Amino acid sequence: MSILSLANPYVCELVAYRPGKPIEETAREIGMKPADIVKLASNENSLGASPRAVRAMQEAASGVHIYPDGASYALRCKLAETFGLDVAQTAVGNGSSELIELMAHIFVRPGIETIAADYSFTLYAIVTRLLNGTYKSVPNKADWSHDLQGMLAAITPQTRLVFITNPTNPVGTMVGQAEIDAYMAAVPEHVITVFDEAYIDFAEEQPDTLRYVREGRPVVVLRTFSKAYGLAGARVGAALTTPEIAELLHKARSPFNVNLLGQAAALAALDDPEHVARSVAMVNAGRRQYEQAFRAWGIPYIPSQTNFILVQVGQGKAVFDACLRRGVILRPMDAYGLPEYIRITIGTETENKRCLAVLAEVLGKQK
Ligand SMILES: Cc1ncc(COP(=O)(O)O)c(C=O)c1O
Numbered sequence: 001m002s003i004l005s006l007a008n009p010y011v012c013e014l015v016a017y018r019p020g021k022p023i024e025e026t027a028r029e030i031g032m033k034p035a036d037i038v039k040l041a042s043n044e045n046s047l048g049a050s051p052r053a054v055r056a057m058q059e060a061a062s063g064v065h066i067y068p069d070g071a072s073y074a075l076r077c078k079l080a081e082t083f084g085l086d087v088a089q090t091a092v093g094n095g096s097s098e099l100i101e102l103m104a105h106i107f108v109r110p111g112i113e114t115i116a117a118d119y120s121f122t123l124y125a126i127v128t129r130l131l132n133g134t135y136k137s138v139p140n141k142a143d144w145s146h147d148l149q150g151m152l153a154a155i156t157p158q159t160r161l162v163f164i165t166n167p168t169n170p171v172g173t174m175v176g177q178a179e180i181d182a183y184m185a186a187v188p189e190h191v192i193t194v195f196d197e198a199y200i201d202f203a204e205e206q207p208d209t210l211r212y213v214r215e216g217r218p219v220v221v222l223r224t225f226s227k228a229y230g231l232a233g234a235r236v237g238a239a240l241t242t243p244e245i246a247e248l249l250h251k252a253r254s255p256f257n258v259n260l261l262g263q264a265a266a267l268a269a270l271d272d273p274e275h276v277a278r279s280v281a282m283v284n285a286g287r288r289q290y291e292q293a294f295r296a297w298g299i300p301y302i303p304s305q306t307n308f309i310l311v312q313v314g315q316g317k318a319v320f321d322a323c324l325r326r327g328v329i330l331r332p333m334d335a336y337g338l339p340e341y342i343r344i345t346i347g348t349e350t351e352n353k354r355c356l357a358v359l360a361e362v363l364g365k366q367k
Contacts, residue, residue, distance in 0.1 A: 015335075026327075043169070044226070045227060045229070060260050067260075091253070093239065098253070101130070104131050108127070114133060117168065118138065121168075136159075138151045148183040169308070173303075184219075192220065210240060218245070221241065225237065227307060228307070236265070282346075299365075309343070328354060330344050
């Protein structure tokens with residue numbers, strides 16, 4: 001008997017999330033040293049973590065034989081203080097990915113719908129289907145930003161979750177305060193809106209969605225320590241929401257979902273806003289490097305409010321493969337329905353130069 005015949009068929013049908021290609025795996029495949037490979041595939045922070053966060057993890061390491069505080073109380077208090085909320089309005093997860101999955105566990109079941117934009121994070125579709133719900137996606141506007149009015153129009157009595165990725169991955173565009181306010185004025189009460197703000201620290205203007213949390217509206221603002229804070233490997237994300245939803249997230253999570261080192265790192269990182277500012281400055285400078293080159297080469301790119309940039313190279317997968325063979329890992333976009341594009345994480349000046357040199361060679365452009 002096939003095990004697959006015993007599993008839930010909708011789980012068997014899932015297409016697993018495809019992360020950026022790991023450095024070690026690439027090194028093995030192309031016979032290069034890991035240190036000679038540049039990974040600009042997963043929107044990590046090339047500046048690394050805050051030195052304070054690294055020290056906090058080193059200090060916490062001697063205590064790893066003891067379970068961490070399952071409630072992550074100190075970290076949640078710090079989040080509450082940082083964002084001007086009550087600790088009861090916070091929950092944390094093993095990355096914001098876990099919080100996205102928990103939202104599905106809490107609200108999705110057969111017959112229930114979730115809504116997101118065509119070009120947004122692929123995990124929303126996966127977690128909806130994992131719970132055998134119905135995932136609906138709404139076309140982005142001509143400027144690639146979310147069409148919030150279109151998303152409102154897609155809501156039915158069966159809709160429970162609307163995911164607004166702001167700025168959005170993989171295109172890097174944003175919706176502003178006025179559009180969000182108009183959406184919030186019209187969204188029906190039975191819908192919980194998830195503002196996934198993984199990249200908000202990089203945005204020029206940051207709409208205030210926490211005002212809706214303070215007003216007690218059914219919204220969840222997701223933040224992550226993986227991007228501007230440089231802690232992708234520590235796996236910490238935060239949900240800022242109503243006490244009711246925070247309580248549901250606590251009920252649905254596994255007992256020690258944020259590990260000891262992750263809690264220590266995130267707590268220390270919140271005390272180092274200068275590191276975030278340095279990361280944002282690096283990204284702003286790097287974005288100019290890429291934009292200048294793409295303009296000179298005459299290849300279209302989408303102006304980005306994030307630490308990555310989407311560029312139209314023609315055969316995205318072939319360009320990805322060619323760059324990979326030269327030791328630069330980028331992200332092909334076929335899984336996102338954008339086969340002509342590749343997504344490049346903005347790294348240090350040196351990494352960006354190497355990436356641009358390799359791209360110039362692969363695309364036959366002037367360095
Ligand atoms: C839009 C968006 N949301 C959430 C995540 C998940 O981040 P993490 O689980 O590392 O917090 C990502 C990761 O790339 C993302 O792009």
